[in-house]
Amino acid sequence: MTLVAGIDSSTQSCKVVVRDADTGALVRSGRAVHPVGTEVDPAAWQQALDTAIADAGGLDDVAALAVGAQQHGMVCLDESGDVVRPALLWNDTRSAAAAADLVSELGGPEAWVDAVGSVPVASFTITKLRWLAEHEPANAARTTAVCLPHDWLTQRLTGGDRHTDRSDASGTGYWSPSSGSYREDLLAQAFGRTLELPRVLEPSAAAGHTASGALVAAGAGDNAAAALGVQAEPGDVVVSIGTSGTAFASSVKPAGSLVVNGFADAQGRFLPLVCTLNAARVLDATARMLRIGVDELSSLALSAPPGAGGLVLVPYLEGERTPNRPDASGTLHGLRLDTATPAHLARAAVEGLLCSLADAVDALVELGIPASRVVIVGGGARSEAVRRIAPTVFGCPVVVPEPSEFVADGAARQAAWALSGAIDPPQWSALTSRCYEALPVPSVRERYTYARELVLDRP
Numbered sequence: 001m002t003l004v005a006g007i008d009s010s011t012q013s014c015k016v017v018v019r020d021a022d023t024g025a026l027v028r029s030g031r032a033v034h035p036v037g038t039e040v041d042p043a044a045w046q047q048a049l050d051t052a053i054a055d056a057g058g059l060d061d062v063a064a065l066a067v068g069a070q071q072h073g074m075v076c077l078d079e080s081g082d083v084v085r086p087a088l089l090w091n092d093t094r095s096a097a098a099a100a101d102l103v104s105e106l107g108g109p110e111a112w113v114d115a116v117g118s119v120p121v122a123s124f125t126i127t128k129l130r131w132l133a134e135h136e137p138a139n140a141a142r143t144t145a146v147c148l149p150h151d152w153l154t155q156r157l158t159g160g161d162r163h164t165d166r167s168d169a170s171g172t173g174y175w176s177p178s179s180g181s182y183r184e185d186l187l188a189q190a191f192g193r194t195l196e197l198p199r200v201l202e203p204s205a206a207a208g209h210t211a212s213g214a215l216v217a218a219g220a221g222d223n224a225a226a227a228l229g230v231q232a233e234p235g236d237v238v239v240s241i242g243t244s245g246t247a248f249a250s251s252v253k254p255a256g257s258l259v260v261n262g263f264a265d266a267q268g269r270f271l272p273l274v275c276t277l278n279a280a281r282v283l284d285a286t287a288r289m290l291r292i293g294v295d296e297l298s299s300l301a302l303s304a305p306p307g308a309g310g311l312v313l314v315p316y317l318e319g320e321r322t323p324n325r326p327d328a329s330g331t332l333h334g335l336r337l338d339t340a341t342p343a344h345l346a347r348a349a350v351e352g353l354l355c356s357l358a359d360a361v362d363a364l365v366e367l368g369i370p371a372s373r374v375v376i377v378g379g380g381a382r383s384e385a386v387r388r389i390a391p392t393v394f395g396c397p398v399v400v401p402e403p404s405e406f407v408a409d410g411a412a413r414q415a416a417w418a419l420s421g422a423i424d425p426p427q428w429s430a431l432t433s434r435c436y437e438a439l440p441v442p443s444v445r446e447r448y449t450y451a452r453e454l455v456l457d458r459p
C-alpha cells in the first residue's frame with residue numbers, strides 16, 4: 001500500500017492524517033494544539049507539527065505529503081531566512097486602518113476587485129505589511145522576504161527554495177487569480193519596496209522532498225485544501241465552521257465582489273469565498289458563559305423554540321471581517337424575563353452563528369453561484385444543534401459528511417495527485433454523509449437582520 005500524508009496547520013491546532021494513496025482510506029492520524037492569540041512565532045507551528053507527526057506514528061513510511069494551513073498570515077524573513085517577528089494571523093485586526101488606506105489609495109474597492117479579485121481587509125497579508133512598514137520600521141527594514149504559514153512549513157520540510165500555490169497566493173492581496181501573476185507594484189505601494197516572494201506552483205507540482213525522500217506537494221490554503229478533501233459536487237456550497245466561518249464553492253472562472261473574496265482553488269480553478277471572524281468559538285464562548293460543555297450547549301439549544309423567543313445573538317465577538325467591522329462587538333438583542341434562560345441563550349448562539357453564515361452564502365448566490373445544498377464541515381459541524389438548526393436558517397438541505405479532518409484530507413489527496421503525475425486528483429471513495437432537511441423558519445433571519453442593522457455601526 002502506498003501511503004500519503006496531509007497536514008492541516010490551522011488556527012487552533014495542527015492535524016496530520018496518513019491515508020492510502022489509491023483509495024483514500026484513513027490509516028492513522030495525530031494532532032497537537034497551537035498557542036492562543038493572533039500573533040504567533042512560526043516556531044510554535046513547527047513544534048506542533050513535530051508533535052502531531054509523532055502522535056500519528058511518524059511519516060517515515062509515506063511516499064508524499066502536503067501542507068494545508070490557515071491563510072493570509074504574514075511571516076517576515078530576513079536575509080538569512082530567519083523569522084523577523086511573530087507572524088500576524090488572518091484574525092489579527094490591527095491592520096484595519098492600513099487596509100482602509102490601501103483601498104482608497106488605489107481608487108476604491110472596485111479597483112482592488114479588478115486588480116486581485118478581492119477587497120483587502122485586515123486579514124490580508126498586504127495590509128499587515130503596510131502596518132509593519134508604518135509601526136515597526138526596524139522590523140520592516142530587516143525583512144527581505146515574506147511568505148505564508150503553509151509556505152513556511154513546506155520550506156521547513158524540503159529545506160529548499162520557498163514555494164506557494166495559487167490558492168494561498170490569492171489571499172495575499174498582491175497576486176492576481178485572473179492573470180496568475182504577482183502584482184509586485186501593489187506590494188511596493190503598500191510596503192515601500194518589493195520583497196522576495198515564493199514561487200507559485202501549479203496544483204499537482206512538487207515543492208521538493210523531505211530528508212527521508214518523500215515528495216512534498218505544493219500545499220494550499222486551508223479552505224482550498226478542504227474543497228479538495230470534501231469532494232463537493234456542482235451546486236454545493238461548503239460552509240466551514242472552524243475558528244473562522246467560511247462559505248465557498250468551486251468556480252470555473254474568477255469570481256469576486258466587494259464582499260466575496262475571489263480566490264483561486266487548489267485544482268486549477270477558482271474558489272469564491274466569504275469569511276467571518278466568528279464561528280465555532282461563538283459556541284465555545286457561550287458554553288463557557290453557561291459553565292457547560294459544547295455537547296450540553298447543543299442539547300440546551302435544541303430544547304428551546306426556533307427563534308429563541310425573539311432572543312438574538314449578533315456574534316461579532318472578535319470584531320468582524322464580513323461585514324467589515326473590525327471594531328464591532330457581540331450583542332444580545334430581545335432579552336425578556338421569559339427568554340433569560342440558558343436554553344434561550346444557547347439557541348440564540350447557534351442561530352446567530354448560522355445567520356451570519358447564511359449572510360455569507362447569500363453573498364455567493366448574489367454573484368450567481370448556485371447553492372442547491374450546503375455542506376457543513378469543521379469543528380462546529382460536530383454539534384447536533386448546528387446540524388439540525390442549519391436547514392431552518394439556510395433554507396435548503398444541509399449535508400454533513402461523517403466528521404473528518406477535511407483540510408488535512410485534501411492535502412493528502414493533493415500529495416497523492418502529485419505522486420501520481422495524473423492530470424486530475426485521484427477519485428477517492430465517496431464520503432458517508434447525512435442529509436438534514438427541515439422547513440425554513442424565515443422569521444429567524446428577519447429578526448437577526450433587524451438586530452444586526454441596529455448594532456452594525458456601534459463598537
Ligand SMILES: Nc1ncnc2c1ncn2[C@@H]1O[C@H](COP(=O)(O)OP(=O)(O)O)[C@@H](O)[C@H]1O
Nearest residue numbers: 010011012013242243280294378379380382383
Ligand atoms: N461537538 C462540538 N460542538 C461544537 N463545537 C465543537 C465541537 N467539537 C469541536 N468544536 C469546536 O471546533 C473548533 C475547532 O474546529 P477546527 O475546524 O479544528 O478549527 P480550526 O481549523 O480553525 O483550528 C473549536 O473551537 C472547538 O471547540
Ligand SMILES: O=C(CO)[C@@H](O)[C@H](O)COP(=O)(O)O
Nearest residue numbers: 010011070071090242243244
Ligand atoms: O482567513 C481565512 C480565509 O480567508 C480563514 O479561513 C483562515 O484560513 C483560517 O482558517 P481556520 O483556521 O478557521 O480553518
